[in-house]
Amino acid sequence: MPTDGQPPARSDPDASRPRDRHRVVVVGGGFGGLSAVERLKGAPVSVTVVDQRNHHLFQPLLYQVATASLATSEIAWPIRALVRHRPEVTTLLATVTGVDKNARRVLLDDGSTLPYDTLVLATGARHAYFGHDEWEPFAQGLKTLEDATTIRRRILLAFERAEREDDPAREAALLTFVIVGAGPTGVELAGTIAELAQDTLAPDFRHIDTQKARVVLIEAGPRVLAGYADSLSDYTQRSLEQLGVEVELNQPVSDCTADGVVYGGKTLNARTIIWAAGVRASPAAEWLGAPADRAGRLMVNPDFTMPGHPDIFAIGDTVTIAGPDGKPVPGIAPAAKQEGRYVAGVIKARLAGERPPAPFHYKHAGSLAQIGKRRAVIDFGRIKLRGALAWWIWGIAHIYFLIGVRSRLSVAISWLWIHARNQRTARLITQGQANEGRKPTSD
Ligand SMILES: Cc1cc2nc3c(=O)[nH]c(=O)nc-3n(C[C@H](O)[C@H](O)[C@H](O)COP(=O)(O)OP(=O)(O)OC[C@H]3O[C@@H](n4cnc5c(N)ncnc54)[C@H](O)[C@@H]3O)c2cc1C
Numbered sequence: 001m002p003t004d005g006q007p008p009a010r011s012d013p014d015a016s017r018p019r020d021r022h023r024v025v026v027v028g029g030g031f032g033g034l035s036a037v038e039r040l041k042g043a044p045v046s047v048t049v050v051d052q053r054n055h056h057l058f059q060p061l062l063y064q065v066a067t068a069s070l071a072t073s074e075i076a077w078p079i080r081a082l083v084r085h086r087p088e089v090t091t092l093l094a095t096v097t098g099v100d101k102n103a104r105r106v107l108l109d110d111g112s113t114l115p116y117d118t119l120v121l122a123t124g125a126r127h128a129y130f131g132h133d134e135w136e137p138f139a140q141g142l143k144t145l146e147d148a149t150t151i152r153r154r155i156l157l158a159f160e161r162a163e164r165e166d167d168p169a170r171e172a173a174l175l176t177f178v179i180v181g182a183g184p185t186g187v188e189l190a191g192t193i194a195e196l197a198q199d200t201l202a203p204d205f206r207h208i209d210t211q212k213a214r215v216v217l218i219e220a221g222p223r224v225l226a227g228y229a230d231s232l233s234d235y236t237q238r239s240l241e242q243l244g245v246e247v248e249l250n251q252p253v254s255d256c257t258a259d260g261v262v263y264g265g266k267t268l269n270a271r272t273i274i275w276a277a278g279v280r281a282s283p284a285a286e287w288l289g290a291p292a293d294r295a296g297r298l299m300v301n302p303d304f305t306m307p308g309h310p311d312i313f314a315i316g317d318t319v320t321i322a323g324p325d326g327k328p329v330p331g332i333a334p335a336a337k338q339e340g341r342y343v344a345g346v347i348k349a350r351l352a353g354e355r356p357p358a359p360f361h362y363k364h365a366g367s368l369a370q371i372g373k374r375r376a377v378i379d380f381g382r383i384k385l386r387g388a389l390a391w392w393i394w395g396i397a398h399i400y401f402l403i404g405v406r407s408r409l410s411v412a413i414s415w416l417w418i419h420a421r422n423q424r425t426a427r428l429i430t431q432g433q434a435n436e437g438r439k440p441t442s443d
Helices: 031-039 059-066 145-163 168-174 184-200 230-242 284-288 333-351 388-401 405-421
Strands: 022-027 045-051 055-057 076-078 089-093 096-100 105-108 113-115 118-121 125-127 139-141 176-180 214-218 245-248 253-256 260-263 266-269 272-275 279-281 309-314 367-372 375-379 384-387
Touching: 022 031, 022 113, 031 045, 031 333, 059 145, 059 184, 059 388, 096 284, 118 284, 118 333, 139 145, 145 168, 145 184, 145 272, 168 176, 168 266, 176 184, 176 260, 176 266, 184 214, 184 230, 184 245, 184 367, 230 245, 230 367, 230 375, 230 384, 284 309, 309 333, 367 388, 375 388, 384 388, 388 405
Parallel strands: 022 045, 022 118, 045 089, 118 309, 139 272, 176 214, 176 272, 214 245
Antiparallel strands: 055 076, 096 105, 105 113, 125 279, 253 260, 260 266, 367 375, 375 384
């Protein structure tokens, strides 16, 4: 008997469910997983969504939580609440640790297992440090709400500590913010931190001039936003520089420490380093013992099944598959959603005894990145937009893709406030100690 008053862990969390329905287990309540669940509506299945977090996260706006522009609850929603009107869908908060392909069971972190008839793995990816995991404590990546609030805490604490610092060198290090990686997330972080320092914080501090803060964007490649057209990359770099961001191109980082970052043979003293370079897929390929690419992405069949296992699908950032142009489908939300909808169609057709749907065809709607207030770039392929018009489209598109009227209104009001008053209402230092980020030695 348990001694803590808790019931014993059930070895099969699905044991009480009716067995007559085909059991679909979807691991991951992100963009891909939830799209599959949504599209399975009406199918003769019972669905179990397993996620290690209780919320679905709108990652494209995560950087706004990290920079105190939005609150966590504006970009995340409890998965359980999202499927509340679907009695055939069960939500489990659990971490998957493996898959027993032969027994058709998913292994969970508490030692229990979950049976499936069809499995959909949609476990995404995480940031990666190119084999230098020892950099992680100093160079925070951005993938989860916890990552975002950690970055927010570090940025805000750096200003707070600088306000109390007497030593000019230490003050300078506290007021230096380094972002590694000039893809969309790095660009968005750099532009917003610069605006935070220039506009939002400046009137609130008495001893430091926050406008003297340095924001340094370091990129190993020759240009920012490498996936975009050259003209948009150039515009983005110019816009960042106008905001005061120092853009360092062709500079692979060779070390990250508590003191700062090393690149191009020099050390830049900086107390806040944010990692926006490199991703690694979830361990789905390891769970299955299946072939993967260099980033750990599972290589799937054209219908997203695992080779030799038609009952196992994998989608989204955790897989690699070729797009219509022969290049890998990009690891972005629309791709994961399209893949989720597609595999739901395959499952439905199978259960109905129908022919499988036409082969998957990824449709790329465009690439969008915000640089700062009223500045964004959009690459629709033939049409390329930049500046204020692009920013409006960027804003409307992001509000449109949020879930629910409350979130949309709330985000719109938060943005209005930033634009009208330069105020960022989510400027809260939460979790951790007030002295976090201090060097453990002399200071
Ligand atoms: C900072 C940032 C900014 C981005 N900006 C954009 C953008 O502007 N536009 C765009 O299109 N895309 C953007 N992306 C990419 C986009 O978010 C991803 O491509 C998309 O989320 C992939 O969907 P997915 O379903 O594969 O994975 P995710 O949406 O990441 O979902 C994976 C889910 O699996 C769960 N999970 C993982 N491992 C386990 C486990 N072992 N057990 C149980 N659950 C598990 C996770 O908790 C998560 O809920 C951004 C990503 C990041 C990190």
